[in-house]
Amino acid sequence: MTPLPLADRYARFRESVFTGVAETLPGFAEPMTEMELQSLWFSGAFGSEFTTTDGRPLRIADFGVWNSGAGPDFTGCAIAIDGQTTRGDIELDPDARDWERHAHGANENFNRVVLHLFLHAPEERFYTRTSAHQEVPQLLLSATMLPEGLKPRRHQAPARLGRCALPLREMEPARVQSIIEAAAQHRLEIKSKRLHRSVAAQGREQAVYQALAQALGYRNNQQPFAILSQRLPLKKILQLDAVQREAWLFGVSGFLESVRSDDTEPATRSYLRQLWSEWWKLRSGAERWLDGRQLLRWKLNAIRPGNHPQRRLGALAALLRSWSAIITPLADATRWSQAAWRESLLGLKHEFWTTHYTLLSEEAAKPVALIGETRVQEMLANVAYPLLVPERTRLWAEYLELPALLDNQKVRLAVHRLFGEEGTRGSDFTQKLHHQQGLLQIYEDFCLEDDSACAGCPFPERLKDWS
Ligand code: SF4
Structure with a gap:
């Protein structure tokens, strides 16, 4: 089939519009723009030690500067591959092929690129090359590299009493407090x-x-x-x-x-x-x-x-x-x-x-x-x-005393599911900030992971083993 002359032009035109629009990138549940992805990288959220696509150990020694002008996304960076440090620029694209689609391989401004990052790569091997015919090391990023808490989750669980409400009601307050405090500590970690x-x-x-x-x-x-x-x-x-x-x-x-x-x-x-x-x-x-x-x-x-x-x-x-x-x-x-x-x-x-x-x-x-x-x-x-808490664990005691000031809809939902509307048990465990944080963690770890209307959730059974 003979390609129509304007179709490709329009495809490039459409693509240039779409790079500024939030898209769902591989491994991410939430739509995000290329700019937001770059921000995650630059903040170190993906980490700083990796393996390149050809299997070599890679460490980011300096994340450089987010470029405000033409050229690669990050300039003045330093990377170490196989222990050897190189200074140069880093380019981040959603797809490896964007390097050629955006003609970086023919643009001298990209000749100092020492690392090409992307979230998606074609099945056939794609090489990143500069206009000076230098091969650029590649790193395939993945949402799984992100720390817990940044990984995609579902948004909300239905507002109804959960299967764990009965065992929680029958537990001594000190044990309930201990579970919530442990969950709050995990969240802080x-x-x-x-x-x-x-x-x-x-x-x-x-x-x-x-x-x-x-x-x-x-x-x-x-x-x-x-x-x-x-x-x-x-x-x-x-x-x-x-x-x-x-x-x-x-x-x-x-x-x-x-x-x-x-x-x-x-x-x-x-x-x-x-x-x-x-x-x-x-x-x-x-x-x-x-x-x-x-x-x-x-x-x-x-x-x-x-x-x-x-x-x-x-x-x-x-x-x-x-x-x-x-x-x-x-x-x-x-x-x-x-x-x-x-x-x-x-x-x-x-x-x-x-x-x-x-x-x-x-x-x-x-x-x-x-x-x-x-x-x-x-x-x-x-x-x-x-x-500060990981640097001085005594501060945990101070943290435990902070009152709950945040009005959070998710906390209300968690209280509703775990304790129900009646009685004071729910309000006993929402007085402090760590209560709210612990309940949010339980809600995210169990309620948002549950697909069975509580039937298959392990939380009620695990409560019995909590001492
Ligand atoms: S999903 Fe689990 S933790 Fe959430 S309300 Fe149901 S039984 Fe409780």
Whole structure:
């Protein structure tokens, strides 16, 4: 059959659109864009020790810099294959054949690529070659390399009383407490492993900065906050003054260019003028990220004004101004002080964002905390204790005392399934943060894995063996 001349062109055109659209990649249950996949790699989530497609041991010694211009995705990286270290660039594609589809093999900008990553490869062997006829080592990534907690799971189990409710009701409270506490400890260990993987890949301060930024993204915008903190790494952003920093944050996030100054009130116009006075000078260094396919995908539906990502970015800017106070208690476990850390976060202020929810909102009647108690609790649960408890296990006792402040729909569902609506047993085990974390872990490990309406779930039987 003779190929039609325009069909191939259209296929390439369609493909170029689809790379910016979330697709379900091999091994991932959730659709994700190439950009989100790159973010996972860059944060060290896949690990740093691998085997290349031709069977050689590979270690990533330096994850480099996420490239903001033309050329490979990551530049200035260092990899060690068979113990021999090479410096160069890394390219990540969903499919190995994207290397040729995107003509990287004929592009001199890709001649320094020392590693080609992909998630999918054709059955027949595909070689990655540069325009200088150098063969590039390859690594096939897989969702199974991700740590527990990042692997795909089902979203929700039905809200009904489970088969385990009766044995749980008959157990002494101390045994129920012990199971929940054990599950909470396991959950903290999973978070610790994830965070420490990120520390190994990016360094302690950058890993903490990214984790705090993610916590500011709440449930819906964790991914864009993670990507933003990787595009504007701490080392770079701390060298800037406060206005330049905010110009970068709001510029690269896409919010600055999506707001018309005429639509805003006078105080906002003055703030925008300040940011633009720096952004127009910085903009050319971020062009790749302003391309439609690379723009961050913010989820703005059904977001309460106080949780709007623009306000959260304002909180991140304030947090960066006080970086030394935020990072010092986390520098090592012996310097930890929960009270000092909490106070630093709760006391953050910003001359614009303390009284504004978004760039389009009117000034609030009175100042509103940039980071409130619940967000601090989230940061303690997902950043501070996962970082520090493995380094000083005595902190587990402190963690056990944290009250439950988070209102989480999944926790409510877990309580409903394990304890039912009646009686006080459910409320006895939801007073503390570790209760919530333990129940979430049980819910994810058993309820979300169950396909038998509880009939085949091993949890009720295993309860009998718990001493
Ligand atoms: S799936 Fe298992 S843990 Fe979940 S409610 Fe049913 S019996 Fe309980």
